[in-house]
Amino acid sequence: MYKYILKKIIMMIPVLIGMTIIVFLILHLSPGDPVEMIAGPRASPEVYNNIRTHLGLDQPLIVQYAVFIKNILKGNLGVSILQHRPVIDLIKERLPITLDLGLSVLVVSFLIAVPIGIIAAVHRNTWADYLVMSGALVGISMPTFWFGLILMYIFAYKLRWFPIAGYGTWKHLVLPVVAMSLNDTAITARMVRSSMLEVIKQDYIRTARSKGLAERVVIYGHALKNALIPVITLLGLKIGWILGGSVVIEIVFNRPGIGRLMVDSIFARDYPVVQGSMLVLTTTIILGNVLADVLYAVVDPRIKY
Amino acid sequence: MVNNKVQDELIKTIDEPLDFTEDELIENTKVKSDFWKRLFKNKVAIFGFTIIVMLVLVAILAPLIAPYPFDEQSLKNMLEPSSLQHWMGTDEFGRDIFSRIVYGSRISLQVGFIAVGIALSIGTVLGALAGYYGGIIDYLISAITDIAWAFPTTLLAIAFIAALGPSLINVMIAVALVNWSAYARLVRGEFLSLREQEFVEAARVLGMGDLRIIFRHILPNAIAPIIVLTTLQVPQAIIIEASLSFLGLGAQPPTPSWGSILSSGRSYIQQAPWVAIFPGIMIMIVVLGFNLFGDALRDVLDPRLND
Numbered sequence: 001m002y003k004y005i006l007k008k009i010i011m012m013i014p015v016l017i018g019m020t021i022i023v024f025l026i027l028h029l030s031p032g033d034p035v036e037m038i039a040g041p042r043a044s045p046e047v048y049n050n051i052r053t054h055l056g057l058d059q060p061l062i063v064q065y066a067v068f069i070k071n072i073l074k075g076n077l078g079v080s081i082l083q084h085r086p087v088i089d090l091i092k093e094r095l096p097i098t099l100d101l102g103l104s105v106l107v108v109s110f111l112i113a114v115p116i117g118i119i120a121a122v123h124r125n126t127w128a129d130y131l132v133m134s135g136a137l138v139g140i141s142m143p144t145f146w147f148g149l150i151l152m153y154i155f156a157y158k159l160r161w162f163p164i165a166g167y168g169t170w171k172h173l174v175l176p177v178v179a180m181s182l183n184d185t186a187i188t189a190r191m192v193r194s195s196m197l198e199v200i201k202q203d204y205i206r207t208a209r210s211k212g213l214a215e216r217v218v219i220y221g222h223a224l225k226n227a228l229i230p231v232i233t234l235l236g237l238k239i240g241w242i243l244g245g246s247v248v249i250e251i252v253f254n255r256p257g258i259g260r261l262m263v264d265s266i267f268a269r270d271y272p273v274v275q276g277s278m279l280v281l282t283t284t285i286i287l288g289n290v291l292a293d294v295l296y297a298v299v300d301p302r303i304k305y
Numbered sequence: 306m307v308n309n310k311v312q313d314e315l316i317k318t319i320d321e322p323l324d325f326t327e328d329e330l331i332e333n334t335k336v337k338s339d340f341w342k343r344l345f346k347n348k349v350a351i352f353g354f355t356i357i358v359m360l361v362l363v364a365i366l367a368p369l370i371a372p373y374p375f376d377e378q379s380l381k382n383m384l385e386p387s388s389l390q391h392w393m394g395t396d397e398f399g400r401d402i403f404s405r406i407v408y409g410s411r412i413s414l415q416v417g418f419i420a421v422g423i424a425l426s427i428g429t430v431l432g433a434l435a436g437y438y439g440g441i442i443d444y445l446i447s448a449i450t451d452i453a454w455a456f457p458t459t460l461l462a463i464a465f466i467a468a469l470g471p472s473l474i475n476v477m478i479a480v481a482l483v484n485w486s487a488y489a490r491l492v493r494g495e496f497l498s499l500r501e502q503e504f505v506e507a508a509r510v511l512g513m514g515d516l517r518i519i520f521r522h523i524l525p526n527a528i529a530p531i532i533v534l535t536t537l538q539v540p541q542a543i544i545i546e547a548s549l550s551f552l553g554l555g556a557q558p559p560t561p562s563w564g565s566i567l568s569s570g571r572s573y574i575q576q577a578p579w580v581a582i583f584p585g586i587m588i589m590i591v592v593l594g595f596n597l598f599g600d601a602l603r604d605v606l607d608p609r610l611n612d
Contacts, residue, residue, distance in 0.1 A: 137596060146581070150581075263554075
């Protein structure tokens, strides 16, 4: 078991390295001169060169990358050009807000999708099935940020049930979570349904029924556990989708999370923050994938590790 | 112990000229032709396909369909609701929203087909090479593919835009770079199984070179899953472009990307909600069309999945 986890962690390393290379290159490929931004357009050549040397931008690219990695490992993600604060502090303030939203969406969509997916599978080709499947189809087609805007307009602005934007109380979480959960629930419900349908066809279900077990026991006790296995493999992909999608939702609902920090910094050309936030967000997603892989191995007894 | 009679028979078959041509070889191994008939009997497939065709027609015929130019401002008609002159109302510059949405279909179509087309080409070639040759080529290509695959798509697209600067072309590059790994993985998997089949051995015996076998013989059999993947990738690409433009990282004004119309709609959601409502509906309809078509396609191609 531990060897399997170790193997997964080792396979994660080239991905992390590749990711740091890409994030590093962002600063160096982007148009605009970061030195000029700090020094100002009217700085004298000495000031300009001083800042350049101070930032280490006169070194060859490989050396700069090595310094970049060394700093990351020490926990130093640079200093924000705009706010003159360490990037790591900004991220520490905002990461919990993003994770709040992400985890809530994961839980809510799971809690809704599994029951309706089961209902759709068990009552296949009835009105219940068609209702769920049509809803799911609409759910996967609807752009999340648009749905968020519509929800905001109806429930926050018109009906005043929820605050329009910001963060803080559970009320601030409701609309963003609903907006993001629609898509996720739809995908998961479809997965649960097709997985259940596959499992119900299996011989061991036939055996359970012929043993005289109540249908409820057959479905919930035997079929469900096995049907959920592919749903767990989906978990790894979902973490990427949700955290990636939270970027746009944070903008719509004005939540000060990491995604919003990243986009604002791109416009402000505050590259240390862009790099730092992208690094942290992507690392979180990659770690989440590894966790999901391990969870899958734990849950599926057919996997040999 | 092989007796003489059997030996003679064996020698005869080896010495006889092969009784099939290359064209016959290709014909016999293509996807069955009644697949098309089955697909277009499926009502869901027809509905989805109709939506896609209509999108293409609207995009091509945009100048004929749109009543106004998409960038014609009229400061005395700002933020007007739907009316006979402006079917979907006007935006904050007095531009006709219906016309902007009609022209916006061109943007979505470009990103959907061009960007995904590039991703498809790169991914298919790399996947085919990796799957066919195996060994060190496979190892190298798979390593790069896995790293690209592990990246969350929206974030990677944003990272590229952060580096290259916001513009529609950069969005297309970003989408292509984000999506190619899905094709590479798919095609590699298909090739790993297809290369063991007899028709490949037959083609080699006929003396064909590797590249010819890959592209004229194996690839046509892998087309079906590639098409299914494309029906999933195109709507995803359209949504990524809409999200990036919504954030201001994509098409720049006055280019009427549906995402950027939505973005300005957000600023005026309280006084003029129609600016935000209509582009979102359009995106939803187009994505729905592709999803319906893709679902039906998958059902027709894989009879195992038929309920």
